[in-house]
Amino acid sequence: MVYIEKFGHGGDLLTARQLFGKDSAQLLDFSANINPLGPPPRVMELLKDQLESIVHYPDPAHRVLKQKLAGKHSVSSEQILIGNGAAECIALAILGLQPETVGVTYPCFSEYEQLARAFGASIKPLLGREENDFKPERSEILQLIANTDLVFAGHPNNPTGVTYSKEELVEMAEQAEKTNTYLIIDEAFIDFIPIETRITLLEDLQRWKQVILVRSMTKFYAIPGLRLGYMVADPTLILKLQAKQVTWSVNQLALLAGEAVLNEKEYEEATITLIQEQRTYVKLAIEEKLGWRVFPGQANFLLVRISADITAAELQWRMGHKGILIRSCSMYQGLTDQDFRIAIRTEEENQCLIQALIEVSKEGNPS
Numbered sequence: 001m002v003y004i005e006k007f008g009h010g011g012d013l014l015t016a017r018q019l020f021g022k023d024s025a026q027l028l029d030f031s032a033n034i035n036p037l038g039p040p041p042r043v044m045e046l047l048k049d050q051l052e053s054i055v056h057y058p059d060p061a062h063r064v065l066k067q068k069l070a071g072k073h074s075v076s077s078e079q080i081l082i083g084n085g086a087a088e089c090i091a092l093a094i095l096g097l098q099p100e101t102v103g104v105t106y107p108c109f110s111e112y113e114q115l116a117r118a119f120g121a122s123i124k125p126l127l128g129r130e131e132n133d134f135k136p137e138r139s140e141i142l143q144l145i146a147n148t149d150l151v152f153a154g155h156p157n158n159p160t161g162v163t164y165s166k167e168e169l170v171e172m173a174e175q176a177e178k179t180n181t182y183l184i185i186d187e188a189f190i191d192f193i194p195i196e197t198r199i200t201l202l203e204d205l206q207r208w209k210q211v212i213l214v215r216s217m218t219k220f221y222a223i224p225g226l227r228l229g230y231m232v233a234d235p236t237l238i239l240k241l242q243a244k245q246v247t248w249s250v251n252q253l254a255l256l257a258g259e260a261v262l263n264e265k266e267y268e269e270a271t272i273t274l275i276q277e278q279r280t281y282v283k284l285a286i287e288e289k290l291g292w293r294v295f296p297g298q299a300n301f302l303l304v305r306i307s308a309d310i311t312a313a314e315l316q317w318r319m320g321h322k323g324i325l326i327r328s329c330s331m332y333q334g335l336t337d338q339d340f341r342i343a344i345r346t347e348e349e350n351q352c353l354i355q356a357l358i359e360v361s362k363e364g365n366p367s
């Protein structure tokens with residue numbers, strides 16, 4: 001049964017409003033993994049000031065943002081492609097590389113499979129084992145890379161929060177080079193991980209011609225409605241994918257926001273600290289007060305398995321009537337109808353979530 005995910009994703013407030021008879025201000029959204037601090041206030045101000053710039057076309061070559069991101073990551077501008085969200089980057093990668101077979105490590109973001117199929121590829125699935133918190137086996141992922149044209153790996157993966165070690169990433173990249181397979185490492189949520197423990201191939205990316213890193217700016221900077229993401233890869237590969245991009249697909253306000261957020265160091269630190277603290281709080285509260293299993297994710301969300309006689313869809317329905325949206329995960333390959341995902345939000349909001357979960361879980365079985 002699907003309620004708010006009728007178009008495949010969380011964060012669908014229009015559907016939630018219609019289902020639960022509430023307006024947006026009455027809904028607390030834990031179903032999309034967006035920074036609960038909202039966009040940096042200075043960036044909101046800048047956008048208001050710059051609203052009139054929409055009378056001009058945006059820079060079709062995204063020069064300023066590319067340069068800033070290149071500086072931030074110590075790569076060249078030629079290694080960067082700016083997209084209308086990480087979603088556009090993923091689509092461009094498949095469109096540009098035209099893989100016949102795409103390896104997908106489940107459970108994962110549904111767009112990998114959906115876009116691969118839409119562009120005519122066939123899927124080779126690899127299911128992570130529950131006893132390993134759904135992390136794919138090392139040997140199996142290497143085999144998947146050897147047997148396909150392109151492989152997606154979420155790092156951290158959505159909805160499990162699983163990450164790979166540096167050694168594992170290097171091994172995967174080397175396998176991709178050896179077997180002539182493209183490896184797309186989706187780092188859409190990586191900015192939520194503290195810099196000291198953040199593991200990425202970014203620093204050594206020039207070693208690998210087959211590896212593409214995808215990043216999102218919509219989640220960390222809370223601008224999903226504006227849309228902004230980018231990928232980093234070998235310049236030749238970037239040129240090839242850029243050739244498939246619709247000119248001006250990234251709008252002027254998104255470019256301006258992207259340039260401005262890169263100066264927001266304090267906001268970045270505050271976000272990371274908040275998410276770290278609150279993820280621990282939410283995880284422990286669910287484990288101790290509800291006795292439900294929480295998978296050990298690294299990102300700004302948690303995957304939870306209900307151990308009560310209620311499905312995630314029913315839980316979502318009851319929570320929705322209290323004005324709290326959670327993401328049912330029954331439609332993710334490899335997960336069950338007892339699984340749901342919640343974003344980590346502010347302390348007060350997380351307390352509301354826990355309180356509501358306790359109340360709902362005591363309501364008894366659905367008839």
Ligand SMILES: Cc1ncc(COP(=O)(O)O)c(C=O)c1O
Pocket residue numbers: 084085086087088109154157158186188215216217218219224227228229
């Ligand atoms: C793993 C993952 N990658 C990419 C995206 C797309 O992000 P964006 O909003 O930047 O297009 C999402 C969105 O939920 C996601 O979960």
